[in-house]
Amino acid sequence: MTDGASPTAHAQEQVAALYSAVRDGVFRSLLALGLDSGSAQETTQDAFLRLYVALRDGVEIVDAKAWVYRVAHNAALDRLDRTVRESPYSAAIAETLASFARNPEQELMEKEWLEGFQDAMQNLSPQQRVCLELRGQGLQYWQIAEVMQVRTSTVGEFLRRGIKQLRRWNECRK
């Protein structure tokens, strides 16, 4: 805490710093979950405001980053229940592949990977997608567990199954 800063000011500082650092990551993880960009942005912003309210109320938060991801993901899951739609990830993969077609020099290998990724993503559960995404963002396993409100071993299991999907496609391509 800044010397002499009030609890309010301290909470605001903490949230503002975290907001700058991880809002894009939270946003992207919500896209991975299947939220559209508008909802993902709203949910992300709301999660940071909730964090502020919690800190302001003196709630003890061990890891603010994991907390804000968790709150955002819970809200996103509630939204997903009512808005079934194609994941923005799928559209992004398709667009990336289309851009490959315009650049013949693009690594063939990468194109194949991406095609595999595209197929695999369609078979991944939301939990598996989120686990992979959060790991890709560099969150630690215990943080992923905190976000998803599961045991760390369950995170391992989600990852294992997700990787199996990715691997299965690669094997089919061969």
Place this chain on the structure above:
Amino acid sequence: MPEVEHPTEELLSALFEDGLAPAEAEHLLAHLDACSICRQRIDLIEPALARYQRCRELIAPHLPQPPEPWQDMASAMDRVERARRTATIARTKRAVVRPAWVGAAAAAILVGAILFWPQSNAELRADTLLLKARSAPSRRSPLAQVRIRTANASFVRPAVLRSATAEESDMESIGLLFAAAGYDWGDPLSAAAYSAWRGRVAHRTQVSESGGQSTIRTVASGGALREVSLTLDAADLSPVTARFLFAPQNWVEIGPAPDAPADAVPVAPAGVAAPEAAPSPTVGRSVAERNVAEREILTWLAIDQLGAGAGEPIGVDVEADGRIVVTPYRLGERRESQLRAGLQGVERVTVISPQPAERQEDPPASTAGADPAIDASNSIASRAHLLSRLAERFPPETEAGLSAASRDRLRGMRARHARALEDEIDTLAKVLAQSRPLRLSPSEIPPDEAVPRALVDSAVAVNRMVTNLYLDKSAGEGAAWQRLGQELSRLKRLASRYAEEVRQ
């Protein structure tokens, strides 16, 4: 430093190949969290992870961007702070048994009908009442004597002591308590003594009204005198009783002495017209009364047409001589001008401008609240209060005496707000359901339930729950969330019943 024991390659492979027992997986993942070397090892062991990572990078430029610029979080947090302050004030007010603006009508001399007050705070209401009580000439004979009761004593003394001489030991000891607390023992049952004490201590206030009486309860944050409740007669604002709680638990009650007339015949001070006798319920309403009611409806319509919703703290007092006094406590200049323009066609209406220090800035045409659920529930509570006031001020017998045009105006206003209330309840349910599923269950309302009053109670309960939810997210878990769903269901049913009654 002890050498770190890294997991074997077989163990790392097993993590994503065949799986591990939970305890083993926990242990291994904890190690991976702490060991960058093994995190790199696992990427080599499991190439699918590295490929996945590369694909993430490739698609990143094609992922949708946020449709709007990111919110300025500093401003958003400031808005939350402002909303919290408002909510805290509102929560304190809602702890009152009955809101201050309820039930203050029915007075033959001065009808104090405070409308549209749900956003107000009890402090303002209490200050207003006390100011009026101190400045209004008393319409009844001053009490000559008062009875003072404590847990172990009861005696009668002059209402106002002209000397400090204590004649009895009980009186002396109680007088010492008052003196120690800085409360005027010379005239304790007076608005002046109460106001003077309130002005000196840090406190919080509740105001309630019941049975034609207004009670102002002030709880001090410290000192020997912890709490004082002063009850005023809503008709003439003369003090009726006062109850004092001294630390640790000594209470003192002061009220009229047994031989004092319970309802002394009002004596009009010089220059004040004697009040009209209250009409007998069995006798038809006089033309003058009907005229007042019709002008009052027009006054309400003018306030309603400000288009500011139902949340404005605007007082409407109907004086004994039929004059209607409108006090827009917090309107800005522009909106006050609109109000005056709207009232131009209404006879004998006086608009009292707020003190310059109290005047608010006119809000912009559209202001975003800090939380849509709080905004919606505030608006619902405001509208429920308004509908309750309309029911209270214009009961069926009053409505029956109105001209056809006034009846139509009144019904139109009721119907409009009833519809708006139903819409707002639906909106609130939708907003709440965005954060988690909200189950609305069918709710039965007893046929004899006083709907307007029940509507207010339910709306206030929902408002309190939503506010708690906003300020403390844990309040939204489990049973609390279920209770909110139940209360919202009840509110929805009550609003529907009200709308049906208006349509009939």
